[in-house]
Amino acid sequence: MSRQGKPGKSTKRRARPPAAARAAARAGAVPREGTAPRLDLGSIRVRIDAIDARIHELLNERARFAQQVGISKTAGGKAVDFYRPEREAQVLRKAVERNRGPLRNEEIARLFREIMSACLAQQEPLKVAFLGPEGTFTQAAVLKHFGSSVRALPLPAIDEVFREVEGGIADFGVVPIENSSEGTVSHTLDMFLGSALKICGEVELRVQHHLMGRMGAPADIKRVCAHAQALAQCRGWLDEHLPEPERIPVSSNAEGARRARDERGTAAIASRAAAEIYGLTILAEEIEDRSDNTTRFLVIGRKLFTPSGADRTTLLVSASGTDDPGALFRLLEPFAEHGINMTRIESRPSRKRKWDYVFFMDVEGHVSDPPLAKALASLEARASLFKVLGSYPRAVL
Numbered sequence: 001m002s003r004q005g006k007p008g009k010s011t012k013r014r015a016r017p018p019a020a021a022r023a024a025a026r027a028g029a030v031p032r033e034g035t036a037p038r039l040d041l042g043s044i045r046v047r048i049d050a051i052d053a054r055i056h057e058l059l060n061e062r063a064r065f066a067q068q069v070g071i072s073k074t075a076g077g078k079a080v081d082f083y084r085p086e087r088e089a090q091v092l093r094k095a096v097e098r099n100r101g102p103l104r105n106e107e108i109a110r111l112f113r114e115i116m117s118a119c120l121a122q123q124e125p126l127k128v129a130f131l132g133p134e135g136t137f138t139q140a141a142v143l144k145h146f147g148s149s150v151r152a153l154p155l156p157a158i159d160e161v162f163r164e165v166e167g168g169i170a171d172f173g174v175v176p177i178e179n180s181s182e183g184t185v186s187h188t189l190d191m192f193l194g195s196a197l198k199i200c201g202e203v204e205l206r207v208q209h210h211l212m213g214r215m216g217a218p219a220d221i222k223r224v225c226a227h228a229q230a231l232a233q234c235r236g237w238l239d240e241h242l243p244e245p246e247r248i249p250v251s252s253n254a255e256g257a258r259r260a261r262d263e264r265g266t267a268a269i270a271s272r273a274a275a276e277i278y279g280l281t282i283l284a285e286e287i288e289d290r291s292d293n294t295t296r297f298l299v300i301g302r303k304l305f306t307p308s309g310a311d312r313t314t315l316l317v318s319a320s321g322t323d324d325p326g327a328l329f330r331l332l333e334p335f336a337e338h339g340i341n342m343t344r345i346e347s348r349p350s351r352k353r354k355w356d357y358v359f360f361m362d363v364e365g366h367v368s369d370p371p372l373a374k375a376l377a378s379l380e381a382r383a384s385l386f387k388v389l390g391s392y393p394r395a396v397l
Helices: 019-027 041-073 085-097 105-120 137-146 158-166 186-191 228-233 235-241 253-262 272-278 327-337 370-382
Strands: 127-131 151-155 172-179 198-206 210-213 223-227 246-250 266-270 281-284 294-301 311-318 342-349 357-364 385-393
Touching: 041 105, 085 105, 085 198, 085 385, 105 137, 127 137, 127 158, 137 151, 137 172, 137 198, 137 294, 151 158, 158 172, 158 186, 158 294, 172 186, 172 198, 172 228, 186 342, 210 253, 210 272, 223 228, 223 253, 228 235, 228 246, 228 266, 246 253, 253 266, 253 272, 266 272, 272 281, 311 370, 327 357, 327 370, 370 385
Parallel strands: 127 151, 127 172, 198 385, 223 246, 223 266
Antiparallel strands: 172 294, 198 294, 210 266, 210 281, 311 357, 311 385, 342 357
16 A cells, blocks of 8 residues: 555655765755855955955055044144044944954954054154063053054163153053052052153953963972062962962062073963063963952053043042041042042052041043033042042043
């Protein structure tokens, strides 16, 4: 008895393609029914070359417009005259907002940063001082914020970075201000007590610490050199894996790497870049105690800039008697009255008399924003010391 088909359905069977065709389809060489044809490797490369040519043409077109911006401002101007951190922040935010992948936001921001850096350097490269030597995380922060088309000037101490910018030898400086797990870099705060420099920007850098040296194994380590902040950020790992070696704080992680290169038995905690620069072997990777370990850096310059639309303002304030009841409350009250969010506050000795303090405050907004302007006017009226250290774009990524 012959098999009959189910009611309402055809008993006619579809012809199957040859076995070779089926195998080719499974391998991706033949498109399935209803799908777009797949390009072979040669065709893909031709299209990529055409896209590269368009990108190249557009990059040069952008650079020509950047030249026109420079000419329109002043024919004899310097790069620092054309640098606008608020404009660059706006460009980066727009690039991230319109990104639909597959490139990550961080990659898109880095590409646009390099484009802007190269275009600006057509006039002349910016000179940026930073806490050196080469291979420090501060140098990485310089590259993240300014791109690689700058002249980076490594200096041995934070106060020297301030002096180079104050004297006009450097256009800007980059210094660490705080770490997400170990807190404030007090030396940077104290420099603002006597400096006229302004904060022009901020950089947030994810910090990964690596143990490195010239020895064959961690068992040969006699001492570990690093910046005090790095030693603190890796304290738990060191207690567990290297409890015996001496821990020696030095001026920078790169200085620790230099000592590890030159001294037998010395290891360092530093960046991967430092290992490459000083020819060291990485003995253990990512030894920081917290996976979200992040350091915030400040960009310092000689003037304030206009708002970018997503800004932060840093203040230095004090009251005539900081030990009086309610002194700090009276300084903070205007922020609450005008709906201003304060994101950070630190106290430091005023250096005028013992037990007298100044306060460093970070608040959201730009000094030209009406609500913040009103709050600051009220604060200035009741403060014995009032100074706007900077009003600058918040870090983009």
